[in-house]
Amino acid sequence: MRACPFAVPPYGRAMATALTQEQDALAGLAAIVGADNVLTDPESLEFYATDVFRRHRLPLAIVRPGSAGEIAAIVRHARRCAIPIVLRGGGASYTDAYAQTREGGITLDFSRMKGIDVDEDNALVSVEPGVTWAELREALRARGLKTRFWGSYSGLHSTVAGGVSMNAISHGRGTAADSVVSLAVVTGTGETLSTGSALSGLAMPFSRHYGPDLAGLFTGDCGALGIKVRITLALERAAAAHGTASFDFARFEDLHEAFRRVAASGLAEENFGLDEALQQGQIGEADLGDKLDMAGAVMKGSSSLAKGAKTVAKMALAGSKGIARAKFAGHFIAEGFDQGDADRRIAEIRRIAGEFGKAIAPSVPEVVRAMPFAPLNNVIGPKGERWLPMHAQLPHCAARPFHAALQAYWQSRRGEMDAHGIYTGGMFMAVGTSVFIYEPTFYWPDARNAYHERTVEPGHLASLPTYQPAPEAEALVVQMKRDVVALMHEHGGVHYQIGRSYPYLEDHDPAHLAVVRALKRELDPDGIVNPGALGL
Numbered sequence: 001m002r003a004c005p006f007a008v009p010p011y012g013r014a015m016a017t018a019l020t021q022e023q024d025a026l027a028g029l030a031a032i033v034g035a036d037n038v039l040t041d042p043e044s045l046e047f048y049a050t051d052v053f054r055r056h057r058l059p060l061a062i063v064r065p066g067s068a069g070e071i072a073a074i075v076r077h078a079r080r081c082a083i084p085i086v087l088r089g090g091g092a093s094y095t096d097a098y099a100q101t102r103e104g105g106i107t108l109d110f111s112r113m114k115g116i117d118v119d120e121d122n123a124l125v126s127v128e129p130g131v132t133w134a135e136l137r138e139a140l141r142a143r144g145l146k147t148r149f150w151g152s153y154s155g156l157h158s159t160v161a162g163g164v165s166m167n168a169i170s171h172g173r174g175t176a177a178d179s180v181v182s183l184a185v186v187t188g189t190g191e192t193l194s195t196g197s198a199l200s201g202l203a204m205p206f207s208r209h210y211g212p213d214l215a216g217l218f219t220g221d222c223g224a225l226g227i228k229v230r231i232t233l234a235l236e237r238a239a240a241a242h243g244t245a246s247f248d249f250a251r252f253e254d255l256h257e258a259f260r261r262v263a264a265s266g267l268a269e270e271n272f273g274l275d276e277a278l279q280q281g282q283i284g285e286a287d288l289g290d291k292l293d294m295a296g297a298v299m300k301g302s303s304s305l306a307k308g309a310k311t312v313a314k315m316a317l318a319g320s321k322g323i324a325r326a327k328f329a330g331h332f333i334a335e336g337f338d339q340g341d342a343d344r345r346i347a348e349i350r351r352i353a354g355e356f357g358k359a360i361a362p363s364v365p366e367v368v369r370a371m372p373f374a375p376l377n378n379v380i381g382p383k384g385e386r387w388l389p390m391h392a393q394l395p396h397c398a399a400r401p402f403h404a405a406l407q408a409y410w411q412s413r414r415g416e417m418d419a420h421g422i423y424t425g426g427m428f429m430a431v432g433t434s435v436f437i438y439e440p441t442f443y444w445p446d447a448r449n450a451y452h453e454r455t456v457e458p459g460h461l462a463s464l465p466t467y468q469p470a471p472e473a474e475a476l477v478v479q480m481k482r483d484v485v486a487l488m489h490e491h492g493g494v495h496y497q498i499g500r501s502y503p504y505l506e507d508h509d510p511a512h513l514a515v516v517r518a519l520k521r522e523l524d525p526d527g528i529v530n531p532g533a534l535g536l
Contacts, residue, residue: 021081022060026060032065033074037063037065037066040060045058045059046058048062051098052093052388057102059106060104062107063107063108064110065108071108072192075187075529079188082526083106084102085106087107088109091157092157093166095497097222099532101500110159115127116131124232125232125235127230132156132158133171134151134156137150146237148236149169149173149176149178151372152170155170155171164183164231166498168497172270176219180233181206182195182196183196183218183219188527188528193226195208196215222500224524224536225524240339242269242336243334245350245359246326246332250327252328252400254328258353258355259428260436261353270333271429273329274328274331274364275425275426276326375457377460380452380464383465384465384466385421386446391437391496392493392494393435394438395434405491417476422442423442426440438488442480445467448466489503500533504534505534505536
């Protein structure tokens with residue numbers, strides 16, 4: 001292997017200073033991507049070192065590659081110089097996903113890589129790692145197409161590559177990984193590996209399966225096993241119409257049973273539930289400008305002007321109180337090849353869920369359908385508080401016992417929480433027929449960080465109060481998060497979006513752990529690609 005430009009020369013000549021080492025490393029990166037695409041200014045370093053939750057170690061530089069070839073060259077250069085590489089997609093992480101864990105690391109920003117290649121004949125779309133879910137949706141909508149899973153709620157910022165790496169959920173069916181056909185991945189050696197049919201130099205990436213499912217290794221890997229430079233997804237025709245339904249459930253148990261049965265029916269394209277804190281706070285307190293934007297989006301997204309006007313009229317009649325009054329709110333979206341088909345599907349969903357709750361105006365799912373990728377103003381609370389979610393995938397049989405245990409835990413910490421102004425909310429979702437997502441969320445008064453200042457819309461940010469730093473409150477939240485994650489695992493919970501936050505390796509039996517570690521050693525022998533992700 002060729003030595004790094006600043007490696008120690010043989011025969012005892014003096015080592016270069018740390019400053020010279022950094023300068024040489026940066027010069028090598030600039031030679032690959034251009035000096036304008038190597039950022040070292042303090043403001044950029046601070047922003048890229050901070051996620052939704054907290055600030056991490058500063059990177060040496062932010063590097064913006066423009067092609068797969070440049071990414072491979074960056075990896076080879078970083079390997080020679082022992083530079084850790086952290087991968088950042090849209091930045092909407094709350095699990096330390098792009099935290100630098102070593103000194104002198106670089107952070108890759110893929111925002112220059114926006115290629116989208118639509119192959120209608122073969123029902124495939126391939127994207128580069130900088131493409132966001134919102135950009136992909138717009139490109140496909142113009143052709144009447146979509147992917148089965150088509151984005152996370154943060155899709156204005158979140159990328160397809162990041163979603164596949166974190167196994168994102170939200171819009172559409174299943175997870176981001178379920179739509180993957182093939183991946184091209186630059187490994188920690190600088191080599192490029194293609195999965196599925198594309199592993200043959202003569203075949204295009206049209207099939208996920210050609211021998212062992214290598215694509216599956218790189219979905220949900222949090223970037224620990226390599227850098228995705230091409231993501232190929234399956235396409236299908238977009239639905240022509242949709243219907244929505246919302247319910248107020250008196251108890252969590254009622255919400256869960258309705259979600260379980262609707263999931264088993266296969267009728268809903270999307271579902272999500274909110275407890276009173278989220279339904280009333282994050283949604284019910286939207287300002288007038290937001291509500292006008294919502295109404296306009298609903299009109300634009302409706303299958304007809306009459307349907308849009310009718311929906312907006314119902315939203316106006318419901319008002320803020322109509323949105324906020326549910327103890328546990330459940331929302332459903334169904335699709336159909338025409339409006340009659342969509343109406344029949346949503347009618348059956350209403351019948352199923354109506355056994356357990358009371359129908360309310362479906363304002364929330366209509367807005368979500370019309371504005372699936374809203375600005376990331378909800379990364380802070382409705383009164384400017386700090387926000388930290390977590391989640392567990394649970395089997396349906398564990399959802400209710402976990403809920404009861406969690407409520408008991410909140411009650412045991414109530415005095416401490418009240419003393420620091422900490423409150424909690426909950427969001428829920430069924431994924432497929434067997435997985436129930438339980439997402440507890442913390443809110444507390446605390447100073448905003450660089451991520452909030454740059455990501456939240458300026459007008460919205462200006463309307464909110466500010467707070468002094470609250471390190472004791474944050475420390476309590478961190479401890480409570482650990483406790484709740486342990487509670488999740490006691491009930492058989494596992495996680496998407498593992499990052500560096502969830503105890504993935506602690507759950508492994510020895511044989512499984514040996515395989516995962518062997519894969520990491522083979523693909524990234526020097527451990528430079530996203531070190532610390534998955535705990536590796």
